[in-house]
Amino acid sequence: MFAIGDMFMDQDPPKKPDMERDIRRSFHICDKIEQNPDYAQKMYAALCNTKWAKQDVFERLKGTTWSCSWRYAGEMVANIGCRNESYMDFYCSGGESHVDDEIREDLRSIGWICLDEPSLPLF
DSSP: OOOGGGGGTTSOOOOOOOHHHHHHHOHHHHHHHHHOHHHHHHHHHHHTTOOEEESOHHHHHHTOOBOOOHHHHHHHHHHHHTSSOOGGGTTTOSOTTOOOHHHHHHHHHTTEEETTSSSOOOO
């Protein structure tokens, strides 16, 4: 026999929201980063000095957020771009913390909103 709690022992624990994982799973966003250096730089800038949250009600109520360092943002975009870039190609390239409208909409389409923007809707 087994206890009721044992039924779920073989399941993976719920994953914490991870914007990098979600970006890497989006063919649309990855393709834009690979094909358009200007878009890649704007993505880097949007990830710097900003705090992001899932549009999920429960995650918002828990206060779960995602953010990263400038170096990590540059490394992430460089690795997605596949153009033999390094994080230094993006690091301090300008516009840090500015979220371009196209980037905002693309990240919203995969369920993320920037918490550092004025007039943020609650849900």
